[in-house]
Amino acid sequence: MNQTETEWTVFVSDDGSTDGTLDILKYYQEKLGRERFVIIDGPGKGFAWNFISLLEKCGDAFDYYAFSDQDDEWMPDKLSRSISVLSGYKHNVPSVYCGRTSLVDENGHHLGESPLFSKPPSFKNALIQSIAGGNTMILNRAGRNIINKTPIDVRIISHDWWIYIVITAIGGNIFYDPKPSINYRQHTNNIVGSNLGWLARFKRISGLMDGHFKMWIDSNIYALNKADVNITPENRFILESFNEARNSNLFKRLYLFRKLGMYRQTLLGTLGLYVAIVLKKL
Structure with a gap:
């Protein structure tokens, strides 16, 4: 709601939450309207398939598709900055914007930034490493349509890694932004945490x-x-x-x-x- 880019629709796939999530979602749906804030039931196959299935369910009426997690705090220019990058590529070539994150604690205090990756994105890298979190990713429509070809009966380890693999495999564009566009909140319940610090890197x-x-x-x-x-x-x-x-x-x-x-x-x-x-x- 604080984005400088104002033309957006939110689709939320609730994958079986048992806390107060739906009440919060319905509050925003009443505030923004059902056409601009759409609530969908998830497939019940884990976080990766929850994102991938949502790409298909939200339809092809949009030029760009941005992932968000419940822990994200988007910087106001996140959408406009990514759209500016993606609009520079041919619209029929699958393209993805992603990047570094600014890490904050549960109270919003700055902890540092995720590692800066300087080597070029490529299929040779994608097969053995995921370089950016899904919470930083924005796909153009051609990229979304390619990811929609994911077979429904396969195990996807992580949607962000899968997207990096597929888009590089077919010769699409991956733009890695060294300047963070989100504050990524770190807490003990994160499904996938940051790579901050030498100890965390060693564990990875x-x-x-x-x-x-x-x-x-x-x-x-x-x-x-x-x-x-x-x-x-x-x-x-x-x-x-x-x-x-x-x-x-x-x-x-x-x-x-x-x-x-x-x-x-x-x-x-x-x-x-x-x-x-x-x-x-x-």
Whole structure:
């Protein structure tokens, strides 16, 4: 409601909340009207599918689609800034704006900013790392239409990572904004927390080693192979080589990964990646 961009409609997918969420939603629906504030029942398949299904349910009458979580505090120029970026791309090319976040505590006190990623977004990065939270993402209509091709019977680990993978796979545009456009509230109940601090980063990297990361990649690749999207020839080769490398012996694995040039956004992350490669945890 405080956005400098005033042409918007809110769609809320309530995925089975049992607290006072619906009362709050109905208050705003009465305030803004049912046409501008639409409440929808979620699919009951977890947070990732709640977002993805909502993209389809809200229809194709809009030029841009922005995700929001209940913890976000949007900066007033969030929509106008992202639209300014996305409008510079061809409207028929799937494009996504995303970026860094400013981190605040439960009382709104500034804690710092999420890590600044300086390496270019790419499919080589997307296969092994998600660079931005869904709460920073805005898709153009072409991007939304591609994500709507997600097969309904696959497991999606996280909607933001999935979007990064799909849009880069087909040769779409990803714009990563180093200037935060949201205050991302941190508290003990966050489903997915920030990457703030060395301890938090170490925990993220250590997650490469416990088997979860390999399982997540398996799920992402399975979903991508089932999706009806046109992966570019170059990225199809990368995907096939990536799969071959993951299933090869140690020396061939190291050779293929080095030849592929896959990377994470930080030096610590890349070091963790190569440890995972050696230990076959990828």
